[in-house]
Amino acid sequence: MDPASKSVRSSGWVCSTMPTTNPHRSRLPRLAGAAILALGATFAGKPHPAQADALSRQGPSSVQDEVDAFAREWASRDDLSGKDRKRVEAVTQPTQDFSKAENFEIMQGGAGTSTKIVSRDAFSHFNQNLSFEEEEQFKLGNALFRKLWVSSPASTKASDGLGPLFNARACQSCHLKDGRGHPPEGDTDATSMFLRLSRTASTDQERADLENFLLSNHPDPTYGGQLQDLAVPGLKAEGHMRISYEDEEVRLGDGTVVQLRKPSYSVSDLAYGSLHPDTTLSPRIAPPMIGMGLIQAIHPSDFLASADPDDADGNGISGEVSLVRDLDGNLAIGRFGWKAQNPTVRKQSAGAFAGDIGISTPDVPNHNGDCTQAQPDCLDMPNGVEASLGDTEAPDPVLDLVTFYSENLAVPARRDVDDPTVLAGKKIFHDLGCADCHRPKYVTSRDAENPAHRFQLIWPYSDFLLHDMGEGLADGQRVGLADGQEWRTAPLWGIGLTETVSGHTFFLHDGRARNLTEAILWHGGEAQPARDGFAALEAADSQALISFLDSL
Ligand SMILES: [Ca+2]
Ligand SMILES: [Ca+2]
Numbered sequence: 001m002d003p004a005s006k007s008v009r010s011s012g013w014v015c016s017t018m019p020t021t022n023p024h025r026s027r028l029p030r031l032a033g034a035a036i037l038a039l040g041a042t043f044a045g046k047p048h049p050a051q052a053d054a055l056s057r058q059g060p061s062s063v064q065d066e067v068d069a070f071a072r073e074w075a076s077r078d079d080l081s082g083k084d085r086k087r088v089e090a091v092t093q094p095t096q097d098f099s100k101a102e103n104f105e106i107m108q109g110g111a112g113t114s115t116k117i118v119s120r121d122a123f124s125h126f127n128q129n130l131s132f133e134e135e136e137q138f139k140l141g142n143a144l145f146r147k148l149w150v151s152s153p154a155s156t157k158a159s160d161g162l163g164p165l166f167n168a169r170a171c172q173s174c175h176l177k178d179g180r181g182h183p184p185e186g187d188t189d190a191t192s193m194f195l196r197l198s199r200t201a202s203t204d205q206e207r208a209d210l211e212n213f214l215l216s217n218h219p220d221p222t223y224g225g226q227l228q229d230l231a232v233p234g235l236k237a238e239g240h241m242r243i244s245y246e247d248e249e250v251r252l253g254d255g256t257v258v259q260l261r262k263p264s265y266s267v268s269d270l271a272y273g274s275l276h277p278d279t280t281l282s283p284r285i286a287p288p289m290i291g292m293g294l295i296q297a298i299h300p301s302d303f304l305a306s307a308d309p310d311d312a313d314g315n316g317i318s319g320e321v322s323l324v325r326d327l328d329g330n331l332a333i334g335r336f337g338w339k340a341q342n343p344t345v346r347k348q349s350a351g352a353f354a355g356d357i358g359i360s361t362p363d364v365p366n367h368n369g370d371c372t373q374a375q376p377d378c379l380d381m382p383n384g385v386e387a388s389l390g391d392t393e394a395p396d397p398v399l400d401l402v403t404f405y406s407e408n409l410a411v412p413a414r415r416d417v418d419d420p421t422v423l424a425g426k427k428i429f430h431d432l433g434c435a436d437c438h439r440p441k442y443v444t445s446r447d448a449e450n451p452a453h454r455f456q457l458i459w460p461y462s463d464f465l466l467h468d469m470g471e472g473l474a475d476g477q478r479v480g481l482a483d484g485q486e487w488r489t490a491p492l493w494g495i496g497l498t499e500t501v502s503g504h505t506f507f508l509h510d511g512r513a514r515n516l517t518e519a520i521l522w523h524g525g526e527a528q529p530a531r532d533g534f535a536a537l538e539a540a541d542s543q544a545l546i547s548f549l550d551s552l
Contacts, residue, residue, distance in 0.1 A: 063211065092441050109493065112411070113412070140405075149358075161358070167355075175286050179288050180192075183283075183285065183511040195226065200280075220276050227239060227281075236272075240268050241266075282477040285506070292409065294411070294456060297456070306465065307320060338509040339466070341479045360383070361393075367383035414551055414552060422547050432530045443456065461492035462489040467525065469525045470524020471524065473509070
């Protein structure tokens with residue numbers, strides 16, 4: 001069956017007489033297609049040659065022109081006819097009626113939403129509107145996502161090349177059950193979490209590279225962009241992440257006292273000397289894997305339209321679009337990662353192969369991952385290239401399949417959408433201003449690469465913009481346009497199934513929050529008024545808000 005027609009028919013929202021493809025399909029393929037080739041530019045600590053080229057063609061003085069041209073190019077929903085545009089505007093307006101569930105709200109991931117019985121596998125189903133051939137691709141991708149890479153040389157030629165430095169041997173080790181990671185418990189390794197390393201720019205050239213979006217940050221000169229706590233036999237791991245927590249008491253409006261644990265991070269057992277004095281540590285847990293292809297299918301103009309970097313509307317919220325470059329040197333919107341530093345699932349995945357597992361792919365072809373020039377033993381370790389298969393450790397189609405898998409994990413259906421407590425909580429969510437950042441709904445682009453992701457009404461509860469979240473959540477690390485206090489609004493779909501899927505309820509970028517209440521109480525900066533509103537609620541109202549989140 002033609003996947004396009006299938007997706008139209010099974011979507012409740014889309015009227016079946018509508019054409020699914022836009023006659024003017026011109027722009028998104030460039031963004032999604034070219035950006036697909038994007039490279040983990042930070043690994044080498046230098047701009048990729050293609051990006052440097054793009055810059056020398058244009059000259060650094062034109063970067064503002066380039067940003068302006070990008071904004072003009074994506075000023076409106078060019079994928080929609082005038083009539084469609086009106087319809088989309090109407091359906092994505094925030095609701096005013098909290099007496100009943102909204103139409104199609106239950107199918108929060110559009111036609112691909114998984115309606116399977118809730119279980120530990122709730123995040124592991126494929127989008128329900130994939131074609132049969134695509135289901136097969138998804139399954140192959142799943143096997144590669146779970147595959148344990150081994151060190152070279154090995155008898156299993158197609159599976160070696162691990163490291164030499166690495167954090168885990170498989171994607172699945174961190175994204176267990178396609179769910180979220182958690183901080184290490186006790187002295188165990190930081191399996192589903194790691195530290196990103198980055199230092200401030202120290203020369204004019206380095207500052208210019210940041211301003212021109214050629215790099216998102218400057219890695220530590222010795223340890224690179226990430227601390228790997230594991231290494232292949234014969235090589236020393238870089239060191240270990242240490243966390244210590246300090247309790248802080250917060251008294252809520254209803255008199256309850258909540259203990260928040262404030263983490264501090266350090267590294268121990270550094271095997272290659274000290275870190276650069278300006279290097280900062282940014283802890284990150286692995287986010288859940290659902291709905292990523294749909295996020296990728298949101299039209300760029302939707303991000304630009306909700307951005308308000310100078311807070312022109314005076315609501316205290318100044319979301320900023322994360323701009324990054326793709327491999328061709330073109331600007332693209334950063335959507336993935338806790339600081340929205342990656343434009344595509346493919347780039348994020350190639351970066352994970354390189355930095356987290358130490359496996360080269362056609363997009364990030366160096367075989368020794370995050371080894372730096374200051375780690376010559378690491379550079380000298382054998383690699384896992386098998387010439388008969390290709391010239392990287394994971395030659396095509398490994399990255400294609402893993403990317404396809406990562407793009408097509410279905411968002412689970414909502415539960416209890418018309419429960420009166422959930423509806424009351426939903427109203428509180430809107431009244432407190434949570435929805436100002438956690439934007440409920442979008443209709444994805446008709447130009448999305450995969451027909452299954454086109455023109456879907458989706459409910460990720462995020463504007464995917466960067467927000468200053470205050471000192472409490474700050475990591476002090478700049479990544480692209482995100483400064484040390486800024487984070488991407490975390491999407492909330494599926495959040496109520498965290499315990500079911502992952503067996504824990506650790507939230508936020510470093511898993512410091514032990515439940516949803518703590519996660520909200522950590523909000524500061526632009527979200528301070530919303531947080532204070534929450535803290536002042538009567539017990540029944542805060543319980544209703546939590547019930548709403550649990551139904552997502
Ligand atoms: Ca390798
Ligand atoms: Ca490293």
